[in-house]
Amino acid sequence: MDFLPVRKLDDILALDKMVQELTCKLSYPMGSLLKIAGRYLPNFGIEVTDQNRAELERSSLTNYFSCWGRAAKVTLEAIKKATTDAGFPVNNSHLNDEVGKMTVDVLMNLARADKTRQFMLTDIGAGDGETTAAVFDAMCNEGAFDLAERCEFLLVEPSEENLWNASKNLRDHRINQEHKVRIATVGGTNHNFLGRIKDGESDVIYSSAVFHHMIFPTYLDRLREGLAADGVLVVGDWYTTIFKHPAFVAEILRNLDIDKPGYAEFLSLFKCSEGDEKRLTQHMDRDEIITNFRMLRYIVTIGQEFQKIPVENRDEFLEGHCSFEDRKVDLESKGFMTEMKQLSGHHGFSKMHTNVRNVDPYGAAKVGAFAKQPILRKQR
Numbered sequence: 153m154d155f156l157p158v159r160k161l162d163d164i165l166a167l168d169k170m171v172q173e174l175t176c177k178l179s180y181p182m183g184s185l186l187k188i189a190g191r192y193l194p195n196f197g198i199e200v201t202d203q204n205r206a207e208l209e210r211s212s213l214t215n216y217f218s219c220w221g222r223a224a225k226v227t228l229e230a231i232k233k234a235t236t237d238a239g240f241p242v243n244n245s246h247l248n249d250e251v252g253k254m255t256v257d258v259l260m261n262l263a264r265a266d267k268t269r270q271f272m273l274t275d276i277g278a279g280d281g282e283t284t285a286a287v288f289d290a291m292c293n294e295g296a297f298d299l300a301e302r303c304e305f306l307l308v309e310p311s312e313e314n315l316w317n318a319s320k321n322l323r324d325h326r327i328n329q330e331h332k333v334r335i336a337t338v339g340g341t342n343h344n345f346l347g348r349i350k351d352g353e354s355d356v357i358y359s360s361a362v363f364h365h366m367i368f369p370t371y372l373d374r375l376r377e378g379l380a381a382d383g384v385l386v387v388g389d390w391y392t393t394i395f396k397h398p399a400f401v402a403e404i405l406r407n408l409d410i411d412k413p414g415y416a417e418f419l420s421l422f423k424c425s426e427g428d429e430k431r432l433t434q435h436m437d438r439d440e441i442i443t444n445f446r447m448l449r450y451i452v453t454i455g456q457e458f459q460k461i462p463v464e465n466r467d468e469f470l471e472g473h474c475s476f477e478d479r480k481v482d483l484e485s486k487g488f489m490t491e492m493k494q495l496s497g498h499h500g501f502s503k504m505h506t507n508v509r510n511v512d513p514y515g516a517a518k519v520g521a522f523a524k525q526p527i528l529r530k531q532r
């Protein structure tokens with residue numbers, strides 16, 4: 153087989169189908185290549201062009217949504233168990249806690265600079281409301297109740313069921329016992345709902361464990377437009393390069409016990425040889441190697457746990473993770489300031505020493521706060 157690279161949509165979809173079929177019998181199948189971060193797709197022989205980008209993005213969303221449709225309580229329990237078993241000392245709750253603290257730190261700074269300002273905060277991919285609950289927790293811990301009453305929260309989330317749970321969970325939060333916090337929700341099934349964030353309306357947009365589901369940084373255009381002139385984006389996420397190269401994915405497949413012919417076909421399709429992953433590792437730093445190793449263990453453990461649950465509830469492992477450095481490149485190209493030296497003059501960052509906090513000791517989970525560039529430089 154020697155037909156890569158491909159750039160026409162039909163050829164890309166044919167390649168994707170062929171590769172998915174190789175792994176569909178595994179307890180943890182790979183799923184669609186179109187869930188991998190767009191910047192890494194060329195490593196898989198997929199050329200992203202101005203002509204195919206929008207279609208690839210649409211296909212990616214469809215793949216993500218159909219995968220989430222399969223997730224049940226047993227799926228989430230298996231994933232949670234694997235997070236601990238793989239040696240990650242932190243999980244999404246820790247990430248949420250840190251997003252909550254960072255958001256409230258920025259907000260308190262903005263509130264100090266303008267004592268009468270009313271704030272709009274937007275939670276992207278709100279899930280069951282855990283991220284916003286962490287913001288409420290941080291406000292309670294700071295005793296920032298007057299500030300809470302100056303805020304309105306907008307929760308953006310594609311799953312109506314999640315949104316319903318989020319509204320209920322947040323209404324019951326202890327902050328609402330004596331104070332009334334205004335909460336609104338926006339639901340939708342794809343990127344359209346981002347279009348319902350009004351221009352310049354949000355003072356702080358925050359999001360936890362969501363952006364690694366978006367393969368192109370197009371969503372950052374809308375978020376930037378949605379922010380006030382001095383608005384801040386707080387992002388908590390998981391960073392890994394385990395899906396960056398087919399040699400790494402081959403290593404995962406081998407550990408998930410793919411059959412020999414399937415493994416050989418995967419290697420030959422992407423022109424990889426056994427051991428390529430070791431060669432690629434030589435150019436990586438210690439934290440990246442350790443994170444990818446734990447990700448491998450995490451995926452293999454989920455594969456073992458999935459053997460105990462019904463096939464229809466099994467998820468697929470590819471996702472749109474990237475390195476933190478690559479995320480910063482996306483943010484900068486879309487008009488965000490990412491470095492503390494640029495942010496030190498911004499009133500949202502007063503007295504802050506750093507705008508990026510490690511949640512995981514090896515940098516697999518981080519929270520960063522990034523301000524809108526006052527004037528958008530020419531986009532690449």
Ligand SMILES: C[S@@+](CC[C@H](N)C(=O)[O-])C[C@H]1O[C@@H](n2cnc3c(N)ncnc32)[C@H](O)[C@@H]1O
Nearest residue numbers: 244276277278279282283310311360361362365
């Ligand atoms: C891992 S959950 C995180 C939920 C919540 N932020 C938390 O940390 O508890 C990811 C959430 O992102 C939502 N999501 C997925 N794709 C999205 C998109 N394109 N835009 C916004 N949210 C999305 C999913 O529905 C899901 O609720």
